[in-house]
Amino acid sequence: MLYIVGLGLGDERDITLRGLEAVKQCDMVYIEAYTSLLSFGLSSNGLSTLEKLYGRPVILADREMVEEKADEILSAARASDVAFLVVGDPFGATTHTDLVVRAKKLGIAVIVVHNASVMNAIGICGLQLYRYGETISIPFFTETWRPDSFYEKIQSNRNLGLHTLCLLDIRVKEPTLESLCRGKKQYEPPKFMTIKTAIGQLLEVEQTKGESVYSEDTLCVGFARLGSEDQIIVAGSMRELQLIDFGPPLHCLVITGNTHPVEEEMLDFYKIKRD
Numbered sequence: 167m168l169y170i171v172g173l174g175l176g177d178e179r180d181i182t183l184r185g186l187e188a189v190k191q192c193d194m195v196y197i198e199a200y201t202s203l204l205s206f207g208l209s210s211n212g213l214s215t216l217e218k219l220y221g222r223p224v225i226l227a228d229r230e231m232v233e234e235k236a237d238e239i240l241s242a243a244r245a246s247d248v249a250f251l252v253v254g255d256p257f258g259a260t261t262h263t264d265l266v267v268r269a270k271k272l273g274i275a276v277i278v279v280h281n282a283s284v285m286n287a288i289g290i291c292g293l294q295l296y297r298y299g300e301t302i303s304i305p306f307f308t309e310t311w312r313p314d315s316f317y318e319k320i321q322s323n324r325n326l327g328l329h330t331l332c333l334l335d336i337r338v339k340e341p342t343l344e345s346l347c348r349g350k351k352q353y354e355p356p357k358f359m360t361i362k363t364a365i366g367q368l369l370e371v372e373q374t375k376g377e378s379v380y381s382e383d384t385l386c387v388g389f390a391r392l393g394s395e396d397q398i399i400v401a402g403s404m405r406e407l408q409l410i411d412f413g414p415p416l417h418c419l420v421i422t423g424n425t426h427p428v429e430e431e432m433l434d435f436y437k438i439k440r441d
């Protein structure tokens with residue numbers, strides 16, 4: 167049996183009772199460590215906090231393991247009960263559907279335990295979840311790679327008056343280019359995109375494309391560490407948000423579409439107050 171268990175957004179206490187019961191009865195417990203980050207981080211300390219609560223060892227599954235060595239997880243799930251833990255909700259990231267499909271094709275029973283996700287926690291700012299268009303991901307630009315397909319998606323959303331959730335790049339355990347050439351993998355230090363970097367890249371693309379999809383004056387909402395005790399939520403123009411230090415990861419950004427009066431009333435609570 168494969169249990170896919172959402173951990174929620176804050177810390178180890180956000181697992182549901184149903185999720186905790188599942189984890190406690192499993193023979194092996196993996197935690198996915200590349201599409202998110204628990205508020206206490208995935209340090210050895212963080213893992214031992216989880217291990218203490220669950221009363222069993224937790225195996226860190228990085229992108230290589232989940233994408234290249236999923237067989238290991240699946241063959242364990244064929245023979246015994248295995249839990250695969252995901253920060254947020256298991257389906258708040260596109261990557262985990264593949265594991266479910268593979269398990270089902272092998273005839274392994276899958277049980278999903280849901281939890282809060284960034285996809286619904288953004289509702290706290292007052293913008294209606296019903297009024298969002300396609301979610302976009304903003305990858306880190308490099309000297310030679312500056313993908314901008316998100317621009318057309320924001321354009322389509324804004325043409326329909328819809329809000330856009332921008333998920334910001336997470337680079338954990340990425341092999342360095344030199345090590346790939348040499349055939350022996352060495353890894354870059356982890357990198358998490360900030361709201362400031364995301365807005366910088368968005369404005370650069372707007373400048374190149376010049377179709378006035380958004381500007382420095384466009385109203386956005388920046389979120390940091392949603393679901394944690396020190397979460398930060400600020401509404402303001404791109405220009406204003408670029409000047410704010412949102413602190414440690416994770417960050418995400420919403421570009422507003424047309425706003426309804428009730429949405430505006432709620433957003434006012436998060437606007438930068440000037441005396």
Ligand SMILES: C[S@@+](CC[C@H](N)C(=O)[O-])C[C@H]1O[C@@H](n2cnc3c(N)ncnc32)[C@H](O)[C@@H]1O
Pocket residue numbers: 175201202203252253254255256257258259260282283284285332333334335336389390391392393416417418
């Ligand atoms: C693949 S998504 C979501 C993953 C997770 N499974 C979920 O359901 O929330 C990962 C991205 O969501 C955003 N994100 C995730 N958790 C967040 C949090 N607590 N606060 C702010 N942004 C967050 C970040 O931009 C991050 O790069």
